[in-house]
Amino acid sequence: MSNVLLQVINLSKNYKDKNYWFNRKCVAALEPLSFDIMAHKTLAIVGETGSGKSTLAKLLVGAELPTTGHIRLNGQTLAPGDFKQRCQYIRMIFQDSGTTLNPSLTIEQLLDEPLRLNTDLDETERHQLIRDTLKKVGLLAEHMSFYPHMFSGGQKQRISLARAIILKPQVIILDEALASLDPSLRSQIINLLLDLQQQMGLAFILISHNLGIVRHFSDDMMVLCQGKVLEFGKTTDILQKPQHKYTKKLIMSQRFQLLHR
Amino acid sequence: MNLIDIRNLSIELQTSTQPILAVDRVNLTMKEGEVRGLVGESGSGKSLLAQAIVGVLDEKWKVDADRFHWRGNDLMRLTPEERKAIISKDVAMIFQEPMACLDPTTTIGEQLEEAVDVEQLTGFFWQKRQQRKLAAINLLHKVGIKQHEMCVKSFPHQLTDALCQRVMIAMALARRPMLLIADEPTAAMESTNQGQIFRLLASLNQLKNMSILLISHDLENVTHWTNAITVMYSGQFVEAGTTEQIFNQPYHPYTRALVDSSPKANRMIPNKSRLMTLPGSIPILQHLPIGCRLGPRCPRAQQKCVHAPKIKNFHGHQVSCHFPLKDSYS
Numbered sequence A: 001m002s003n004v005l006l007q008v009i010n011l012s013k014n015y016k017d018k019n020y021w022f023n024r025k026c027v028a029a030l031e032p033l034s035f036d037i038m039a040h041k042t043l044a045i046v047g048e049t050g051s052g053k054s055t056l057a058k059l060l061v062g063a064e065l066p067t068t069g070h071i072r073l074n075g076q077t078l079a080p081g082d083f084k085q086r087c088q089y090i091r092m093i094f095q096d097s098g099t100t101l102n103p104s105l106t107i108e109q110l111l112d113e114p115l116r117l118n119t120d121l122d123e124t125e126r127h128q129l130i131r132d133t134l135k136k137v138g139l140l141a142e143h144m145s146f147y148p149h150m151f152s153g154g155q156k157q158r159i160s161l162a163r164a165i166i167l168k169p170q171v172i173i174l175d176e177a178l179a180s181l182d183p184s185l186r187s188q189i190i191n192l193l194l195d196l197q198q199q200m201g202l203a204f205i206l207i208s209h210n211l212g213i214v215r216h217f218s219d220d221m222m223v224l225c226q227g228k229v230l231e232f233g234k235t236t237d238i239l240q241k242p243q244h245k246y247t248k249k250l251i252m253s254q255r256f257q258l259l260h261r
Numbered sequence B: 001m002n003l004i005d006i007r008n009l010s011i012e013l014q015t016s017t018q019p020i021l022a023v024d025r026v027n028l029t030m031k032e033g034e035v036r037g038l039v040g041e042s043g044s045g046k047s048l049l050a051q052a053i054v055g056v057l058d059e060k061w062k063v064d065a066d067r068f069h070w071r072g073n074d075l076m077r078l079t080p081e082e083r084k085a086i087i088s089k090d091v092a093m094i095f096q097e098p099m100a101c102l103d104p105t106t107t108i109g110e111q112l113e114e115a116v117d118v119e120q121l122t123g124f125f126w127q128k129r130q131q132r133k134l135a136a137i138n139l140l141h142k143v144g145i146k147q148h149e150m151c152v153k154s155f156p157h158q159l160t161d162a163l164c165q166r167v168m169i170a171m172a173l174a175r176r177p178m179l180l181i182a183d184e185p186t187a188a189m190e191s192t193n194q195g196q197i198f199r200l201l202a203s204l205n206q207l208k209n210m211s212i213l214l215i216s217h218d219l220e221n222v223t224h225w226t227n228a229i230t231v232m233y234s235g236q237f238v239e240a241g242t243t244e245q246i247f248n249q250p251y252h253p254y255t256r257a258l259v260d261s262s263p264k265a266n267r268m269i270p271n272k273s274r275l276m277t278l279p280g281s282i283p284i285l286q287h288l289p290i291g292c293r294l295g296p297r298c299p300r301a302q303q304k305c306v307h308a309p310k311i312k313n314f315h316g317h318q319v320s321c322h323f324p325l326k327d328s329y330s
Helices: A053-061 A082-088 A107-119 A124-136 A141-145 A153-165 A181-199 A211-217 A235-240 A245-258 B046-054 B081-092 B110-113 B127-144 B148-153 B161-172 B193-210 B243-246 B252-261
Strands: A002-018 A025-038 A040-044 A070-074 A090-093 A171-175 A201-206 A220-224 A228-234 B001-011 B020-031 B036-041 B061-064 B067-072 B091-094 B177-182 B213-217 B228-233 B236-244 B313-314 B317-319
Touching: A002 A053, A025 A070, A025 A201, A025 A220, A025 A228, A040 A053, A040 A171, A053 A090, A053 A171, A053 A201, A082 A090, A082 A107, A090 A153, A107 A124, A107 A141, A107 A153, A107 B036, A124 A141, A153 A181, A181 A211, A181 B252, A181 B317, A201 A211, A211 A235, A220 A235, A220 A245, A220 B001, A228 A235, A228 B127, A245 B148, A245 B193, A245 B236, B020 B036, B020 B046, B020 B213, B036 B193, B046 B061, B046 B091, B046 B177, B046 B213, B061 B236, B067 B081, B081 B091, B091 B161, B110 B148, B110 B161, B127 B148, B127 B161, B161 B193, B161 B213, B193 B213, B228 B243, B236 B243, B236 B252
Parallel strands: A040 A201, A040 A220, A090 A171, A171 A201, B020 B236, B036 B213, B036 B228, B091 B177, B177 B213
Antiparallel strands: A002 A025, A002 A070, A220 A228, B001 B020, B001 B061, B001 B067, B228 B236, B236 B317, B313 B317
16 A cells, blocks of 8 residues: 555644734634545545635645644655745646636746746756646647637646646645536546546545535545534545535535436 | 427627627527526537527627517517517526626615516505515515515625525516526535525426526536426537436437536446546637537547538437437437
8 A cells, every 4th residue: 555645734724813903813714634645546625615625725735824733745744934845746726727827928938937946957858848748638739839818718727737747746736626617628637637646646635516526536535614624534435424414414415406317 | 388489599790700600500499387407518609599588689799590489479570679678578687606797886775676676566656665675675585585684785795695696586586577597597606505596496486487597507407407408519409308308318429428427427437437528629619610510529420410410309309410329228
């Protein structure tokens, strides 16, 4: 069995309300939680808005500093300010691929940026790597000189995926990355993600509220509600025998749609 | 009697070079009290079709139809004014992203009072103000908002998405329409809120016998709520039939792919297996393929497919394909 890739211990986040000088109010966005992810595995995080899903994602990529706890990658603790290492190994894909790509850069410049900042490859090597990565996500090498607006929604999502995998990361966080796609493109992207997981041994953290995708895609599953972990375990177990009332409600709200069919 | 009966509706975009056929000969019929789903991916022209029914397309778009009947009246023969009178009385529309559609600078109460139909108010002019307020509150009660005092005083940004959508539905109900066109009413909404809105629409359909045209890009989201479904692809008619027919025995390869591609619909498939997809992506309007527009992506395409297929009817299950999947089910 493969060893633990990412280990999260007692991670929590409080936001302080700065309006009050005395009597400071504290909002607990995320209560302490711990989990492990192996390579080749997918962890799904499910919950409503305001349940702390995105806070967790931000903590993992280092966009926010955690209040308590720490994150270990391959047994090595990630320092809060050390972005060099984090950028290499933990990458993130956002929901709206159209707005996360810089419209004034070509695809080559877009993909060149993380390479220049994080690696010491020379220009020809970078060029070759970009070419290979585009091929890997199902695009052509000619697409390098295109601008983001020349692509359709599904292709844009492929480009953000290329940007995520170009540094050979070990963990990819998908923050609702599949929600805004059309059904036929969505299944294409799911197939692509599964292939990449097979090839590169990636671990995915999937944040989604479509339980159908979660069921198909993930091995483990975590249900969050207002910053608390309600359930954590194997996806099939939770979806078949939900223990908590909130989970049951969440499953019911999606499953009834196809009850008779 | 059919509520709405559209035969061979085409919508053309007039550009400087050459006109683009955005919607190509689409049929749509709705009976009274029916909930019909209109399903298609982005760029399939489903919103255009809805806008053509309501008549809000501007001069750039040229609408043409062999038959465009609303309860027996031929809308194509009427003057724009007559047409507007009929449509604004009987048809209402709600949009996606309700928060963006409401006026952010006025309170919900004022916006609702504006929507109240003047002809339904009886009494002298000094009573009308009070009646208007009451009517607005009644509308809120109809869509299941109980704390009406809070709601009428608040601005759109203070309410949640689902509440805003309820307010939109309340406004749509003000003229007591016979047909409600819901253009992706639950896009970008939480699943629990989606359920609320769909349940509200279903109860309106049953209690008030209001017909609903439910537009969605996701087949699996609407199947529970609809009696019949029309599927469109890239501006062309694909398939129409009852929900059972479409979902259990789709005749068109595109519908088949839509049903197979959703991981929820076919639960038999093992975890992490590959999903069935169509290769390629949706064609853009400037480069539409000739004939059947699914042609380049279709697994069953043959030489014949460069000509647009005629619509075949199998016991009310209409399909527009040269090689329907009908024989594969028996």
